[in-house]
Amino acid sequence: MRITLKQLAIFEAVARSGQVAKAAEMVNLSSPAASMALSELEKQLDARLFERIGNRLRLNSQGSMLLPLATDALQKIAQIEHAFSPAGSELGGDLNVSASSTIGNYLLAKSAVAFCQQHTNTLVNVDIDNSQAVINAVLDFRSEMGFIEGQCLDSRIAVEAWHKDRLLIFCHPAHPLAGKTVSPKALTGQPWVMREEGSGTRDYFVNAANMLDMQPQEKFRFSTPDAIKQAVKQGAGLGVLSELTLEKELSRKELAVINVEGLLLERKFYRIHHKSRNFTAIGAAFIAFCQDFLNTDS
Incomplete structure (x- = not known):
């Protein structure tokens, strides 16, 4: 069995976007090439990874089991590439986070800007929605971490008190x-x-x-x-x-x-992340930065 990084990248992109065409754009491949890579991965694993619902692909139980493993593998490769790049000593890369409305608009937006001004090789993407949508983004591995105003009782999610309100x-x-x-x-x-x-x-x-x-x-x-x-x-x-x-x-x-x-x-604001997903270097740095920038010890 020879699983390639391209296959894992396509799989993760399809899991995030729900469509092969959108996934192909995310990894700079043609749609036929992306579809072939996904088919090859399913063939090598001898397992279907998605169910088609309407015009979207949704992870099945096999795909849900693979997603955290694939994400972790891709993150480790990215860390290796960054460590041996000319800018390897500097923090760099993209971070996707989700936040509920109040937190996103009044706390995280300014935090993300300040963080990226301090670490010029980074980009923090903040998706703002309601608390349930944030939880879903973390569950679907579209966001490395989430910030919510309400409780989360899903056993797959780790929850930490983050700030007061x-x-x-x-x-x-x-x-x-x-x-x-x-x-x-x-x-x-x-x-x-x-x-x-x-x-x-x-x-x-x-x-x-x-x-x-x-x-x-x-x-x-x-x-x-x-x-x-x-x-x-x-x-x-x-x-x-x-x-x-x-x-x-x-x-x-x-x-x-x-x-x-x-x-x-x-009330308290909470930071959440998927229990199957480890923080990247940029994710851990952003958490530490927010603690000082917003005085989030609570």
Whole structure:
């Protein structure tokens, strides 16, 4: 059996993209050549690695078993090549990470830029989505690590507390409850502008609110903090977001905070990675950099 690096690279690219044509572009091969390489790999392993669902290829159990092994092998080869290159003494390469909305926009974007300015041969790609999408990206090996606002209970994922955060309930400055401390019952029947299903912010708030029998009633739903803030400014209802996202509007008095007795909205952000995947040199360096840059000891 002679498995080639080209076959493993094509396999990993197909696993990431779900399509042979897209995978071929990722590894600079023609589609026929990529398809042939994948067929040769399956023939040598005497196993099918994907199931076709519509126009996409999805890993089956055999493919899922191979993916972490292939990724690890390709990473080791890349490390060898870098170590013996003229710039081998410098940190270099690409890092793919995923982050939920608040973390990605308000913490990781600036961290990635600062990291790449310090390590000029690196590129950190930050994909921003909701927490569930981040978990899926890590499970599918599209991202070496993820940063999420909610919990992850998948046994394949390693989870570490990474940073602290606080959610704030806010409203239009002219709202009767603006700036007040109220009982949970005072918010009964109030309309809410909420994040989408799968959002860590949404899940954390709803669970905390329901423990106090607040039963928040969703009137509008948006997938970005900016859309939620704009809706609240228009008087659409109450909102709840990370204080990281509200600093500017609160300082300008464009929005106002409502404090609720007994409602604890302090939470942790988490860093996640697949248990079958080791950190690359650039991944480990980025974790250490963020710890200092953001003071993430928590």
